[in-house]
Amino acid sequence: MELRSRKVVSGPERLPWSANLKACGFTDLELSQPLVAVANSWNEICPGHIHLRSISQAVKDGIRLAGGTPMEFNTMAICDALAQGHEGMRYVLPSREVITAAIELTVQAYQFDALVLIGSCDKILPAQLMAAGRLNIPTLMITGGPMLQATHRGQKVAPTDVLESLMRLRRGEMEAAELKALAEASFPTAGSCLGVWTANSMACVAEALGMTLPGSGTIPAVYSRRLWLAKETGIKVMELLRRGIKPSDIMTREAFVNAIRVAMALGASTNVFLHLPAIAAELDLTIDLDLFDALSHTTPRLCTLNPGGPHVIPDLDEAGGVQAVMLELGDLINGEALTGTGRTVRENLAGKRVLNPEVIRPRARPVAPEGGLAVLKGSLAPRGAVVRTATIDLGSRHFCGRARVFESEEAATGAILSGRISPGDVMVVRYEGPRGGPGMREMLTASATLNGAGLGTQVALITDGRFSGASRGICIGHISPEAAEGGPIALVQEGDLIEIDLERRTLDICLSKEELNERRRAWQPPPPRITRGYLGLYARVASSADKGAAVNPGWL
Template identity: 35%
Template sequence: MQKALRSQQWFGKKGKDGFIYRSWMKNQGLPDDEFTGKPVIGICNTFSELTPCNAHFRELAESVKRGVLQAGGIPFEFPVMSLGETLIRPTAMLYRNLASMDVEESIRANPVDGVVLLCGCDKTTPSLVMGACSVDIPAIVVSGGAMLTGKFQGRDIGTSDVWRFADALKSGALAEELLNSAEGSMCRSRGHCAVMGTASSMACMVEALGLTLPGNAAIPAADSRRKTIAQLSGRRIVEMVAEDLVPSQILTRKAFENAIRVNAAIGGSTNFVVHLLAIAGRIGVPLTLEDFDQLSLDVPLVANIQPSGKYFMEDFYYAGGLPALMNVIAPFLHREVITANGKSVAENITDAVSFNQEVIGTLEQPFREQSGIMVLKGNLCASGAVLKPSAATPQLLQHRGPAVVFEHIEDYKARIDDPDLPVTADSILVLKQVGPKGYPGMPEVGNMTLPAKLLAAGVTDMVRISDGRMSGTGFGTVVLHVSPESADGGLLGLVQDGDIIELDAAARKLTLVVEPAEIERRRAVQQPFESPYARGYVQLYVRHVEQSHLGADFDFLRGGSGSTVTRDSH
């Protein structure tokens, strides 16, 4: 027997309550039979003109609506907070949890039987999935797609080139006028970053988890097939409602393991770690920081995509996209798990092939043996830190050097290009107070631009350590997500100029080489962190955000609350 539609708790009521629920909806021109048992599908839309990556979502939503109507459902689009990575200050990550609450409460409070999650820019994907997991009604994700590859002076460019342009500008190798002319050449179509940055990593994450139709991750935003998959997703969500296929049935421990291994094979963003941990916390799947290291240990880098490789998301799609890559690494995957289309991973990927082994390689001939996420432990990161080896300089993965310390981001900006800064290529740059509480919001400033005088001397990489994050488009030997953070009593807060730090990536160690007695002396005189925020959401954030090794979610949001609304509104 088919489960009763949740929406009928509103539209199926008799008397005054039913009158109110139906009558006001009829001002949109809806006939009586729309309320007699059709599944109601919410389209959760992160459209915003202030989120350039998602600015085409009104059009994408129309494709979803067509699919819903074709399958016999009734679609209703609703907005939720949109997080644009390029504009929001101080960092979009500060508002990920807020957006997830918006999604959760919007779904629970309204008469919807299933939801389509429209997301693209970095934080929109995890925030929508986190919110939907907390309610656990049928849900499917439609990503917005990457922009077309940038074209500048006869070569391909993408977001990762921003960091190269910045270094070249600081070293004097690039004129400001030339940088200005590159702006319109890089972002030349709708969509999110054209490389395997966080947005594309998130799109791959949700497909690897089984929350999308096969092929969703890599279709370019400007390709008509992006609209096609949106329409097919609209059809599919109506079927999912009939089947009562909810996120908790798809998001098993095995699905999370698949996503971790896929992220290793694509050279995905380090931000993947903090977002997947938060999603696992919402759906109730046990997942730890160490899992990311252990589960990706033997998975090589198969996708040759920037920033870890050469090519772009557009090339990845033409080469076969994520189904082809997942077929290549099939021996590492749990192929029996169910996905949003009702089929297993095996059924979705068996016939997928790589059409270009320059872009999607093989297990026998990968682009790099070492991939995934390294999880470091040691006295400097008692609860863990992360490092992306595919983005690092191999020679620096074993390094010992003196610290050059920046107490906060303003200190870094004021002194990094000072010609008198006591720094050499062997130094280790340390940035404090950029973690979840300290900034607040854990911004993407971990891949600090190198000192101008070293760039001018030809230095291209240094070991950099912080409790913040790094853009998924960034690269370098960068230790991130140091936990506990400096503002939460972490040893990072006690590091001083000249202290010797040792990075031993192979041994997964990050050590501050300072005598314990000296550490205790410093701790005894250390001033406790005091947040300057005394009101509003930011105060709530600082009080309740968990550390990065737990996903930086709010402590009161772990687990779900379900879809039941116990009280009527009239």
Template identity: 35%
Template sequence: MRSDQIKKGPDRAPARAMLRATGMTGEQIEQPMIAVVNTWSDVTPCNMHLRDLAEHVKAGIRAAGGTPVEFGSIVVTDGISMGSEGMKCSLMSREIVADSIEMVTRGHCLDGVVALVGCDKTIPAGAMALARLDIPGMVIYGGSIMPGELKGIPITIQDVFEAVGAHAAGKIDEAELTEVEKNACPGAGACGGQFTANTMALALTTLGLSPMGVNDIPAVHPDKAGAVFACGERVVEQVREGQSARDMISIQSLRNAATVTTATAGSTNSVLHLLAIAREAGVDFDIDEFDEISRRTPIIGDLKPAGKYMAPDMFDAGGTPLVIDKLIKAGLVSDTPTVTGRSLFEECAEVNERPGQAVILDFDQALASRGG
């Protein structure tokens, strides 16, 4: 194991002494040591629940015979910083998060990584760090926020932005704007449309760096805790199997990720993030790929901001497996490895599509014949 460098042999007694000071037993020191990277912060709803999720991840690691080693990183939230000087920090924060994951994991010779992420730049940052390190690991998205409600109508952060415009145009007064503001975001989770966070969560699942279906589960859903517990178990298995991040990141899996983001009318930020992940993994993936993919990929996801539905609606409809299954049947994606040990096609072999759902459409009902 990589961690043997810091814990094996008589000369490592000082390091073991310090590990014992953290509460580790001799048995725990001997086990695979798994980084649990926590981008928790109470500056944003996107990440404010990750401290709780981390406990379930760590419990899963322990149950599988590993030793979790938790440390924190940062988050800068676009939804708060947009329109201010703070927005200059947003994209740069991606590099800081990736660097911090790499530095602590490499600096302590840890055997694997689980990156818990939320607001949008933390998601590609986790993938970039895994690609650099090329060790066992996965990225777990904390999940989407649920919609708010005003006068019996579901509303989201998008409605707040639109209300700002309506107020500026004199269509609503400040009291009405405040009512929208107070009711749009009911609790934990990232912005619920197919904005950058949900787009990249979908992309990383398709890329193979997140277990199928886990990122789909909304932040406050009761199934989230059990799902991330299983992720903790799986990363220990990855260490024992020798599966590493670059096993998943290939030209084929990157094309798959770009195809899925196109099919769901996802954020154009996925272009710069997927290119960055490819570069860290040493894969020659060019920006021209996105144009070629968009020309052959219809939009089948009726998701906000352009469409009607939110990420929790997609989860209820059948989630990422449903989207990929439709693309598989159309011959638009390739079979590639995933962190679960099963292939992408195997993961999508059993799709639970909710009868009558209108979130993910068949190709003959596509909203557009090609992406943007």
């Protein structure tokens, strides 16, 4: 093996630097072995990461068992839940690029030979995969896993039940003490939120891409099986190093197609539309909304996972996990794609089977004939918008209503709470895109409040921002071009008629081209909300949502 780390620790001229590492407790024997970076996003702030120290230790044990020397460092990790509904959410999506850069800088500065990525939650996993593509050294990921199913008074509950119950509290239908008990019951263990929300969507996508070992996407956080898998991950990354297998060999276009099909079959979070193009770009691959749309038409939805149904990720794990979903998709999956096991998808699937046909439906009897995610285009979204059809009632496939226009999520949520939103309205929340926000905030507080008010199936919510993987209802996001770019959403006025047709996959404002052009001539961009700090930079250089809302280093 040709080891990059020899430039740091080998030869007499490197003795001062190897002595630095010996001051950390490393021995000559350890420094003579391949040096493997372990990038861990452990922190004490969110349940998705609180247990990652034990996973990291198991990974390091595996690396040592296979003849390598692990060296751990930490990355930042923001919990979306704690950032909901306030200014903090502006910082969450932009943190993705910071995490990517932090891993790149650390690994390149020390010239590590291989890399293991340990993460959980929404932006950390795509950031780490972006770093894997950018660095292109032998790399594997292991994710933190979902928490266990929560129960309260004998009923299954999820964190979104708490947000949606806030309206019951305001109406006097629930005591504050009861809401507190519900809230505390809804997070029962360490791990990511238990539905197919963004964290678990990206964990499953990472497995389908081949960048984790089978099982990583679904094994619950607190199970010993996850520690076993962590050790196997450490052992396996050493095999990838010996064989010279790199992320570019694994994350091919065929692998991205496999991952998108799995996301469609699961009814995953709309945030995969942001993250997969950004990951692919690091490998000089183009994954656009047209590809998502084409695959959505030809991939059946096989699962009813929360928030699009009664099942949760631990149920999916017991049913066979991501591997069983890929098996059931059959010839829609490219079986020759190489994976982090060092084997192909087809070889990984040998001997696998679906263990619960109600959790993973047979392809011949799917939940729906098309995927649980869709791309809409039209006069309101010329470059596209995205929607999670898996969480929309079949009776809401065509929706036409009058626009209620808001310049922020706070204003929209306030209108719901004050009773100013009526059935048939189309809530338009704009200037929340990557540049206009800046930071492209999630609209979970608004969508959950709508559902809590009993309006989730009677009111549409459309935005150039994005939605949490927990959002459900007629929620259409990522409208491109965004308002800050002068996209048509910036031209919508109170009372305009907006038409949503999920069958035709269109999103239109019912105005003539002449009227739209007249409004465009009169439109003036508002001053930027933030001009300083990292968000000020992000607002200037971030790509639009249809391009992944990524920071292109070539623009800096």
